[in-house]
Amino acid sequence: MALFKKKTEETASVAPVPRHVAIIMDGNGRWATNRHLPRTAGHAAGAETFRRIALHCRKLGISYLTVYAFSTENWKRPQPEVEKIMSLMKDYLLEALRDMQKNHVRIHFFGDLTALSPELQELAAEAEKESEEFTDSQVNLCINYGGRDEIVRAARAWAIRCGETGEDPANLTEEAFGKLLYSGDVPDPDLIIRPGGEMRISNFLLWQAAYAEFYYTDVLWPDFDEAELEKAVEVFRSRNRRYGGV
Ligand code: FPP
Secondary structure (H helix, E strand, O other): OOOOOOOOOOOOOOOOOOOOOEEEEHHHHHHHHHHOOOOHHHHHHHHHHHHHHHHHHHHHHHEEEEEEEEEEEEEHHHHHHHHHHHHHHHHHHHHHOOOHHHOOEEEEEEOHHOOOOOOHHHHHHHHHHHOOOOOOEEEEEEEEEOOHHHHHHHHHHHHHHHHHOOHHHHHHHHHHHHHHHHHHHHHOOEEEEEEOOOOOOOOOOOHHHHHHHEOOOOOOOOOOOHHHHHHHHHHHHHHOOOOOOO
């Protein structure tokens, strides 16, 4: 059975699935606390949810999935929690490298990875390099990522380039600026999902979210399952995107 209705004559006007879905994976800590577990158990459950949702995105025909795994502000968390998230990331990258030729998923990172351990940096670089040939499906992992930081870095890169090449800074266009961001050639997200009950952007994809549709739910990230994803996609498809027009 098709996961979503195929375009028939009756459904010809139904919007397609989003090309790019981005998720703020919120609620891991509360999920664990509700179960009298340490917060780190919530992150472990959240990493499992990420695996399932990434798989389901592919099944639904979503080409890009971007997840907020660790923000530039998350360093303020207790050391064991930071270490747990990094260790979950390492497990995922080892697994992705092992299964690369089977899964054909391109892996990409948004964020300043130089703050990570040398081991994690090496794994990240390897995963990116080994998967760069895959074009059907892409996962962007945001680690040590902040939207404002990303914009400042791009502005700095532009200023440096103008200084070096003599190019007129006034020549900058939105398109050229977008290319200087971590997201470079990745299309903007169509749908941003935030589970966990909060309704804020939390420094996530500030530039890229310009015309994204937002979907919020009270479901905590570890409980966010395939049916929840499909619900979010159905809501997205029912929206009328006007991009500032009428
Ligand atoms: C926010 O929930 C979640 C994070 C800051 C970390 C998310 C990281 C993972 C799910 C693991 C990453 C690993 C891979 C492989 C992608 P919170 O802790 O702020 O939840 P709370 O609001 O309930 O406290």
